[in-house]
Amino acid sequence: MWAMYDVATAAVEAALNAGARYADARVMEMRTEAMAARNGAVESLDREERAGVGVRALIGSSWGFFAVPDVGSAAARRAGEQAAAVARASTLVPGADLGLAEEPATQGSWQSDYRVDPWSVSLAEKGDLLESVTRTMGEHGADVSEASHRIWDTRKWLVSSEGHRIDQHIVECGASISALAVGERETQQRSYPGIRGQYGTRGWELIRELDLPANAARIAEEARALLTADQCPSLNATDLILGSEQMALQIHESVGHAVELDRILGWEAAFAGTSWLELPKLGSLRFGSELMNITADATLPGALGSFGFDDEGTPAHPVDIVRDGVWVGTLSGRDSAALAGIERSAGAIRAEGFNRIPMVRMTNVGLLPGSDSLDAMIAATDDGILMDTNRSWSIDDKRLNFQFGCQIGWEIKGGKRGRLLKNPTYTAISPRFWGSLDMLGGPDEWTFWGTPNCGKGQPQQIGHTGHPAVPARFRGIRVGVRG
Ligand SMILES: [Zn+2]
Known part of the structure; x- marks a missing residue:
């Protein structure tokens, strides 16, 4: 051809x-x-x-x-x-x-x-x-x-x-x-x-x-x-364990969109707001605990945000976004990188089709695995709630305060999975939430979740993004808030 x-x-x-x-x-x-x-x-x-x-x-x-x-x-x-x-x-x-x-x-x-x-x-x-x-x-x-x-x-x-x-x-x-x-x-x-x-x-x-x-x-x-399950109780602070599919959405909404350089620069605000992240703090801002390592990596085989080259020809390459809890990188293209004084484009420019202008899109924005497992998290939790599979999300237009709901929850008591809970929700402020992360699933539980319906831009473009994720535990989280 x-x-x-x-x-x-x-x-x-x-x-x-x-x-x-x-x-x-x-x-x-x-x-x-x-x-x-x-x-x-x-x-x-x-x-x-x-x-x-x-x-x-x-x-x-x-x-x-x-x-x-x-x-x-x-x-x-x-x-x-x-x-x-x-x-x-x-x-x-x-x-x-x-x-x-x-x-x-x-x-x-x-x-x-x-x-x-x-x-x-x-x-x-x-x-x-x-x-x-x-x-x-x-x-x-x-x-x-x-x-x-x-x-x-x-x-x-x-x-x-x-x-x-x-x-x-x-x-x-x-x-x-x-x-x-x-x-x-x-x-x-x-x-x-x-x-x-x-x-x-x-x-x-x-x-x-x-x-x-x-x-x-x-x-x-x-x-x-x-x-017929009991409602998720309303608690100001409990230990929250999230399954990897909910973690994928958590990463997409509270990290992926927040680190899009066009939002940080204020170019893109119409569809899903701007970002609480300020460019002068790149490299020093604490986003989460030491366990939080997020990369944008379009080279992961089989993940939905993978490709050989982005839509302006930059070869796919892994980009550190958060390293040991510190914000170190953004999703960028050649123009936004130049304007922000960043040396190289992150290779994150894509268009939905031939008839849409390429823009900054997530590649595979995901959490690197830790060394624990879902079973180990449950066993190590005396009093907490396990939630999985996203049901609803709401996040402010700076990507800072959020409330997410899940399809299913279980009470965790004395290190064991207990009664089923319906309509579980949790709410937090992003850096405080990520700062409370203290256990992460290991490489065996690393799943490359794919999101085929990320909307951005005007006219809206639907993007395909990937979110490698593992189950994770967060301490002292507010749960059971009624929407
Ligand atoms: Zn999205």
Whole structure:
């Protein structure tokens, strides 16, 4: 498909001829599939194919962006000219020239790994799987049972005026099941593997490894049992143990979004607020306890935020975000890094599709494992609560104060898991919460959770992010607050 490089090159040349001092173009071809079943029957199958080219042009202080749903050279040239025209119009608002952090112009090719091509699995097999797990959930107490799978197949070709020339093929897929039990005045839901399922840059083998049939009965029974469980008590301070799926959401909301450099710089505030983190404190601010080590690492095999190169051609590389509890890094691109005086882009720039401007997105922002285990945490806890699987979240627009709810909880008494608790919630201020972290699961419990629906930007872009996480214990946390 070398012709796609020619299309991208035509777009870049047109932008330069129209006055851009830097330009890049992405030709993208995307193919997706989504199937959903409910109460024993497949209800929807959506398959879509899209292709086009998107061009960024830099003039003075401003980017211009333009995209066309067409992969012909003539359309690409028009898109390049339009991108430069948009950038030129934006320079009417005065500002200092926008710089780009140095990055060697890379030429390369990258493909995500998979063992079973998800397109090679028949629709009949996929449908049978989803229908049978929803039937099982129904037989075990679910009033509404749902199952779904999704596949994304993306090919992209990037060319820049500095000499980048990169093609990538990324295959992602995953699945989700959930059981809803309806009581007299409430409903209770259990999902597997997490609230949104589990996704990765992998093939259909990921869905087989999830073993949905082996978990369907259990989650339906748990949803039903929650209807008659006791409410999570309201306590000002207790020991809180979180399962790894809830930890993934905790990291996403309270660390991942807070360390996006465009939010810290105040460029991005519209969709989910800015950040409590202030740039002068980078390198010295205590974010959490010594056990807290967070990295943004797009090189992790199979994780949903993995790729070979970001959408401006920076090779994937691990970036320390929090080291031994101290805030040391951000998620950045070449422009935000240059403005903030950070030497190198974190390689965190991605666009949802050819028709959206690339922006700072989480890669795999995750917690490095410790040396304990969930069992060890329970055994070491005299009085506390274990919660897992996200249900609700609310966080202020500086990403500082939050309240999260989980689908399920258990009382921990004398080192043992006790009665089931429904509607568990916890609330805290981010640095105080992370500062109370005192036990972490080990490498055996390290799970690369994938979030396929992170919204950001205007117009909104949906991003795919990864969150490696382990179970963790936090001391003296307020729980059971009623929303
Ligand atoms: Zn998000």
